[in-house]
Amino acid sequence: MSDRTAAAEKRRTQAIAGGLTGAFVVLALVIVYFVVRAGDDDEQPAPTSIATTSAAATSTTAVEPAPPPAESVAPLAGNPSLPPELAKEPEIQPGTGGPLTKLEITELVKGTGPVVKSGQTVTFNYKLIPYKGGDVIDSSWSRGEPFTSPIGAGQLIQGWDQGIPGQRVGSRIQLDVPAALAYKDQDLRFVIDILSAR
Structure with missing residues (x-):
């Protein structure tokens, strides 16, 4: 093999090696990008609610962040x-x-909007404590955003699915929920604002 052919072969091998190295670097950067992005998604806490029926919601302890100013969560905007x-x-x-033996609903503010029906998607603000008293367990107010969910569809505790339909949009109600219609461990007291239903 001549020197010229050997030099050309060496350059071709180096070019192939350089191309493969570049491809691996790009592939590694793409993988790192998606891993970091997936990690960021995992670190962002999903909005949770004590009213949901998920297993995580059965906990009655909550670390509550400092509540934002009331103006920042005012549901009247729009x-x-x-x-x-x-x-x-x-x-x-x-x-x-x-202990409570039945669901009790007390109207605190009379709403004048449409009547909520099972199957609708409803937006609420709410606050929850143990019925016998204690620290706030959960609150949409402390998170700074209302909570939205279908009602009467088995996605919320039975107390909500039974107590919210028939109420009017614009109402503030107190919902006293026996343990049997909540998480089975204790009676609960909610104050719920019904902001919209569609």
Whole structure:
């Protein structure tokens, strides 16, 4: 083999090696990009709610972040037909007596919107404590965003699926839920604002 042929062969081998190395670098960068991106998605907490029926929701302990100013979560934005009382986070007091034997609904603010029907997707603000009292277990107010879910479709606790249909949009209700219609471990008290139904 002549020197010229050997040099050409060496350059071709180097070019192939360089091309393969470049391809591997690009492949490695693509893999790193997707791994990092998937890791970022895992680190972002999905909105959760104590009202859902998932196993994770059965916990009655919550680390509650400092609540944002009430103005930042006011549900009235874009819906001036809602009562002004729903713009302010409600106070919630423990119940007396018990244990609860049935679902109890108390209207705190009378809504004038349409009646909520099973199967609709409803948006709420809510706050939850143990019926007998204690720290707030869960609150859409503390997360700074309302909670939206189908109602009467088995995606929420039975107390919500039974207690929300028939209420009017714009209502603030107190929902006292016996353990049998919640997570079986204790009676619960919710204050729920019904912001919309569609």
